[in-house]
Amino acid sequence: MTAFPEGTVLGYPRIGRKRELKKAVEAFWGGRIDEAELESTAAGLRAATRERLAVQGLGRADSAIPESFSYYDQVLDAAVTVGAIPARFEDLRSADGTIGLPAYFTIARGEGERAPLEMTKWFDTNYHYLVPEIGPDTVFSLSSDRILRQVQEAAQAGFRTRPVIVGPVTFLALAKAADEAPEGFDPLSRLDDLVPVYAELLTALKAAGAEWVQIDEPALVSESLPASVAELGAAAARAYAVLGGLAERPAIFVAAPYAALDANLAVLAAAPIEAIGLDLVRGTVPAAVAGLADKVLVGGVIDGHNIWRGDLAAAFDTLEALRGLGAAGVAASTSTSLQHVPHDVEDETKLDARLLAWLAFADQKVAQVTTLARGLAEGRDAIAGELDAASAALADRLSAPGVRVDAVRDRTAALTGADFDRGDYDARVAAQESALALPALPLTTIGSFPQTGDIRRARAQFIRGEITADEYDGFLREEIGRVVALQEELGLDVLVHGEPERNDMVQYFAENLDGFDVTENGWVQSYGSRATRPSILWGDVSRPAPITVAWSQYAQSLTAKPMKGMLTGPVTILAWSFVRDDQPLAETANQVALALRDEIADLEEAGIAVIQVDEPALRELLPLKKADQPAYLDWSVASFRLSTAGAATATQVHTHLCYSEFGVVIDAIRALDADVTSIEAARSRMEVVTDIAASGFDHGIGPGVYDIHSPRVPQTTEIEALLRRAVEEIPTRQLWVNPDCGLKTRGYEETNASLRNIVEATRRVREDI
Numbered sequence: 164m165t166a167f168p169e170g171t172v173l174g175y176p177r178i179g180r181k182r183e184l185k186k187a188v189e190a191f192w193g194g195r196i197d198e199a200e201l202e203s204t205a206a207g208l209r210a211a212t213r214e215r216l217a218v219q220g221l222g223r224a225d226s227a228i229p230e231s232f233s234y235y236d237q238v239l240d241a242a243v244t245v246g247a248i249p250a251r252f253e254d255l256r257s258a259d260g261t262i263g264l265p266a267y268f269t270i271a272r273g274e275g276e277r278a279p280l281e282m283t284k285w286f287d288t289n290y291h292y293l294v295p296e297i298g299p300d301t302v303f304s305l306s307s308d309r310i311l312r313q314v315q316e317a318a319q320a321g322f323r324t325r326p327v328i329v330g331p332v333t334f335l336a337l338a339k340a341a342d343e344a345p346e347g348f349d350p351l352s353r354l355d356d357l358v359p360v361y362a363e364l365l366t367a368l369k370a371a372g373a374e375w376v377q378i379d380e381p382a383l384v385s386e387s388l389p390a391s392v393a394e395l396g397a398a399a400a401r402a403y404a405v406l407g408g409l410a411e412r413p414a415i416f417v418a419a420p421y422a423a424l425d426a427n428l429a430v431l432a433a434a435p436i437e438a439i440g441l442d443l444v445r446g447t448v449p450a451a452v453a454g455l456a457d458k459v460l461v462g463g464v465i466d467g468h469n470i471w472r473g474d475l476a477a478a479f480d481t482l483e484a485l486r487g488l489g490a491a492g493v494a495a496s497t498s499t500s501l502q503h504v505p506h507d508v509e510d511e512t513k514l515d516a517r518l519l520a521w522l523a524f525a526d527q528k529v530a531q532v533t534t535l536a537r538g539l540a541e542g543r544d545a546i547a548g549e550l551d552a553a554s555a556a557l558a559d560r561l562s563a564p565g566v567r568v569d570a571v572r573d574r575t576a577a578l579t580g581a582d583f584d585r586g587d588y589d590a591r592v593a594a595q596e597s598a599l600a601l602p603a604l605p606l607t608t609i610g611s612f613p614q615t616g617d618i619r620r621a622r623a624q625f626i627r628g629e630i631t632a633d634e635y636d637g638f639l640r641e642e643i644g645r646v647v648a649l650q651e652e653l654g655l656d657v658l659v660h661g662e663p664e665r666n667d668m669v670q671y672f673a674e675n676l677d678g679f680d681v682t683e684n685g686w687v688q689s690y691g692s693r694a695t696r697p698s699i700l701w702g703d704v705s706r707p708a709p710i711t712v713a714w715s716q717y718a719q720s721l722t723a724k725p726m727k728g729m730l731t732g733p734v735t736i737l738a739w740s741f742v743r744d745d746q747p748l749a750e751t752a753n754q755v756a757l758a759l760r761d762e763i764a765d766l767e768e769a770g771i772a773v774i775q776v777d778e779p780a781l782r783e784l785l786p787l788k789k790a791d792q793p794a795y796l797d798w799s800v801a802s803f804r805l806s807t808a809g810a811a812t813a814t815q816v817h818t819h820l821c822y823s824e825f826g827v828v829i830d831a832i833r834a835l836d837a838d839v840t841s842i843e844a845a846r847s848r849m850e851v852v853t854d855i856a857a858s859g860f861d862h863g864i865g866p867g868v869y870d871i872h873s874p875r876v877p878q879t880t881e882i883e884a885l886l887r888r889a890v891e892e893i894p895t896r897q898l899w900v901n902p903d904c905g906l907k908t909r910g911y912e913e914t915n916a917s918l919r920n921i922v923e924a925t926r927r928v929r930e931d932i
């Protein structure tokens with residue numbers, strides 16, 4: 164067995180420095196390039212990645228470089244590798260039973276009546292994976308040799324890389340029961356049938372030349388999955404007893420990113436595997452457990468979630484502490500895959516040099532890992548220069564202008580309980596009823612209207628300087644005029660301006676608040692071919708000038724109906740940005756909240772009587788560990804309340820959440836104390852109203868009646884049925900009618916038709932109440 168490398172990373176961005184993979188994959192989907200060309204682009208990206216990682220200091224031949232490429236998603240890769248695809252896609256297999264690239268993409272994206280795999284959040288990140296569907300009859304069989312071919316491709320280029328796969332426990336723990344499975348079926352019950360396929364794969368990887376394999380088992384750290392920590396641990400013990408016992412296999416490195424392993428460390432330590440990866444950014448150095456003496460501990464001390472250069476000396480201290488556990492070896496690594504950070508700081512040409520010196524994207528993090536690895540091998544003195552340079556950058560960051568602004572800090576320090584409290588709800592209802600005079604079942608939308616090609620083109624022209632600010636402004640006003648006229652014509656009750664001026668609901672605010680910067684090339688995969696460019700929140704946040712007021716005021720001037728002001732909430736702004744790590748998130752959230760509070764005051768001043776503060780990411784930041792959840796919910800709810808509590812009694816505050824699995828967050832949603840909350844409900848056929856009714860939720864609620872994720876136009880009778888179900892369970896005075904989410908990804912044709920049907924369905928239901 165060869166030694167584990169002294170330094171490694173758990174994975175590297177796959178999309179390419181210039182999003183080459185996105186472009187190639189989308190060209191393939193569009194029929195503009197063929198499969199061979201796509202494969203060769205992808206091979207080129209993999210080759211460039213290996214070279215890049217070697218240049219940053221990872222070994223070419225010691226399994227330090229992870230083979231972590233994916234065309235779309237690592238969970239889908241695992242599903243296709245073990246052949247666990249839903250019955251509705253079975254006919255897509257090749258004659259020899261393998262699943263090729265076109266089939267892979269069809270499973271990811273669906274085709275006609277064939278629904279794709281569902282997509283959901285990957286642990287506590289903004290990455291979304293495809294949810295495997297497993298039933299009692301799912302047949303597991305090796306159905307793709309893609310990962311083997313990548314190992315061989317690397318060997319031909321002179322590398323010995325380390326293949327990375329999602330582990331069997333995590334794969335099943337994240338799966339949902341297939342449609343045809345009996346009630347209560349648990350995918351994890353299929354573990355013993357799945358493990359032999361992993362065994363076959365490991366043996367094949369060994370034959371292909373892999374000395375080490377990385378098996379990702381993040382499920383082992385989570386307390387937020389249907390299976391308990393103990394059940395997951397028991398499953399891991401069973402699976403790794405088999406895999407570890409194989410005669411022919413690579414050495415096994417089980418990585419457990421995203422939080423502390425806690426009790427499951429003992430399980431992995433007792434298993435016949437060779438290395439264990441610990442997240443020492445989210446977790447701390449654990450106590451020693453039995454079984455470590457023959458294992459390498461891979462210390463994830465470089466943060467894979469954020470883009471800060473961070474405290475390298477502290478990271479090295481952590482690795483030294485890890486050495487105290489008596490393991491056979493200690494290696495330096497990232498806490499998670501680097502798929503959550505952009506490629507390279509060097510690609511940013513417009514950021515301030517001072518800010519740049521504080522940052523580390525994937526390439527810089529690789530270099531940090533190799534520095535730490537050298538320290539482990541040669542002693543601290545050998546890397547003293549690098550540690551000092553990182554400490555100096557950190558010190559510079561703490562003292563730089565804008566990082567700590569007295570005026571902002573004085574304001575948050577002076578906050579009292581009253582600043583978080585809007586006062587009596589009944590009084591608000593009465594004041595709002597007389598101010599707004601809305602009909603029963605008021606009709607509204609979530610905010611955005613279709614972002615047409617024209618809008619994107621105008622924005623691009625404005626950014627490139629091809630049209631003037633005045634021309635762009637005029638274009639947006641015309642667009643707003645059209646959207647307002649359409650809503651009046653349709654007969655909606657609370658209108659929106661449509662958000663044509665926003666590229667992105669967080670970046671738009673980041674661009675207009677102090678304390679933020681935006682990147683040029685800081686793309687991070689969010690799912691499949693989609694990437695986002697999170698803003699960087701580096702300093703104290705304040706609002707130099709009103710942001711949305713002119714647009715809302717203009718839109719209100721076009722109609723006698725109430726125009727809804729539209730803001731993104733503090734938690735969502737934090738969740739979808741890279742946030743400073745030198746103070747508690749709660750403090751940063753309150754700064755953002757105060758900026759929004761000022762915006763709300765200005766909107767009111769401008770005559771806006773209804774204001775929505777979107778918090779679609781409220782549940783996203785929920786910690787994986789139960790013990791951490793109450794504190795998170797406390798500060799996140801508090802920041803929302805701080806942002807809205809300055810609103811007048813007669814101002815109606817709305818919020819919007821993109822999901823309906825209320826579960827753990829129902830109390831938090833109630834505690835937001837928004838006058839009206841809109842949520843997704845159409846996809847689950849309004850099932851959520853039962854939970855809402857049972858929870859005693861007594862504020863306004865708009866369960867969505869239109870699934871905007873699909874181009875499908877819901878029929879009037881269908882919407883009517885959904886509404887009648889809602890009316891049955893929830894008092895009508897609480898109910899609102901709206902789509903599930905914003906309309907920006909839809910076209911006008913289906914938007915018009917759908918909204919028309921919603922209005923007609925509402926008219927019919929109103930007649931009977």
Ligand code: GLN
Binds near residue numbers: 610611662729820821
């Ligand atoms: N107001 C936003 C919109 O309609 C909300 C988007 C979201 O919830 N993600 O686009």
Ligand code: ZN
Binds near residue numbers: 905
């Ligand atoms: Zn939404």
